[in-house]
Amino acid sequence: MTINDASAQGAAPRPDLDAYLARTGWTGERRADAATLRSLHLAHMYGIPFENLEPLGGSAPSLALPDLEAKLVRGGRGGYCYEHNTLLAAVLEAFGFGVTRLAARVLLGAGGAVRPRTHMLLLVDVPGEPGPYVADVGFGAGGALLEPVPLVADTEFRDATRRHRLVHRPHRGPLELWVLQAYEDDAWRDQYAFTLEPFEAPDFEVVNWHIATNPRSPFSHLLYVQRTTPDAHLALSGRHLVETRTDGSRKERELTGHDEIVRVLTDDFGIAVPDGARLDAGDAPAG
Template sequence: MTSNDATAQDTAPRWDPAAYLARIGWTGERRPDASALRSLHRAHMYGIPFENLEPLGGAAPSLALPDLEAKLVRGGRGGYCYEHNTLLAAALEAFGFGVTRLAARVVLGADGAVRPRTHMLLLVDVPGEPGPYLADVGFGAGGALLEPVPLVADTEFRDAPRRHRLVHRPHRGPLELWVLQAYEDDAWADQYAFTLEPYEAPDFEVINWHIATNPRSPFSHLLYVQRTTPEAHLALSGRHLVETRPDGSRKERELSGHDEIARVLTADFGIAVPEGLELDART
């Protein structure tokens, strides 16, 4: 080993994949195949909640692996897309998968407006499979993928109880535009659009800072928390709490303020709320 190799090893981010697997309750065989990819993805979705407490408090969360481990794995916290998918990408690469980071424009709720590419997702190469899979454990919405889907257009995939498909859309550019759709309320609804242009870690450092600190970003002034379990999907936006069951039935209620929000985050979302964070100040 050369001195440069030793220095690179000393400065490389370190984390504990075994602690991550314990956090999400995954006990399968560590091998790069489609079955492991699907089960790992679903376990992560069930195991770690989506939340934006750092941006709500005025800070951009760190995307360094040791910091993600301290927060999402050992700290009883969740995170948003850059945190979740950076952590999943590291685990998949440790298993032997090839992973390409991508960026998408969120279409859901845009009402025709063109948003910047701010959502992080993953393209995963699986040895022996005819094509890559789309993986994404960081989309904070009820139409998020529970399991990765093959990158194939116009084919419905059932990651029960959810249904997804990918379609192509015309656009100006040299690369094909893909759109992820989820079947919601008896219709296909666009979730986000993306091309296969690779993005790198420094790209997401910039995007992460922008989304966390820009006063026009909803993540910097409104509480967004999601948790998916086999029994229900919980979504908290500001004070508005929605519980959606696999059969589509919903319960909604308004929380009274900081104290009740903190109790719900701890009891229902499994989040250790940082001391001193005013949860109701900007809702």
């Protein structure tokens, strides 16, 4: 028996576009073109936060579309990469875009270590465009894409308030290796590396479970929350809160405990914190 056998039976559910667009605040003509792709991506980034409350509580979040909509769209919650990009992929396909799911090795903070391919991103085909775009609304870092960028090497792209480029890197595999870089602190910094090998939903079911439940995974024992606005990027790691403004200025502080974490998640990140959620290394797991 394989993972997700049940969901393989019959047609995949279609997203509730009205609810999703209301959640992200997107308005416009529902058509599959580059301008729509960029604006949908940006609205998602501004509208739905990144968070790992389920893994921190000891469970893997569901990647089934109805569950994602109940949580991220209607439930006032966020999620991490598999949740965000699975939801966006369903929306883009409903709009008429072609979507290929890819997996990347995160290079940011790796210090040269070889990590497994556990990050999910999307390759999007746009009708009438000469090549595909890289889209990713689930990378929980200040160097994340705000808008999708064309799959073109050695070209700088300005996506909203950020700067990105894709470069090739030699490796031992048969497919070209692409590296996404963000311009941060006056330098180009690697974010993650990927090839164009397609990955399927069952592949992400496996890595989702691994990342959420492996005791050595940082997502299973440290709170990670991110929120991007037109003016700033908020990042909470454990109790350490960092606000980075678009002009480069930063404010940092340590939160004092559970009650302040709940208040910050509610007021600053816009997250409806579930009762009994584990939010700190000293908290007991939910339930």
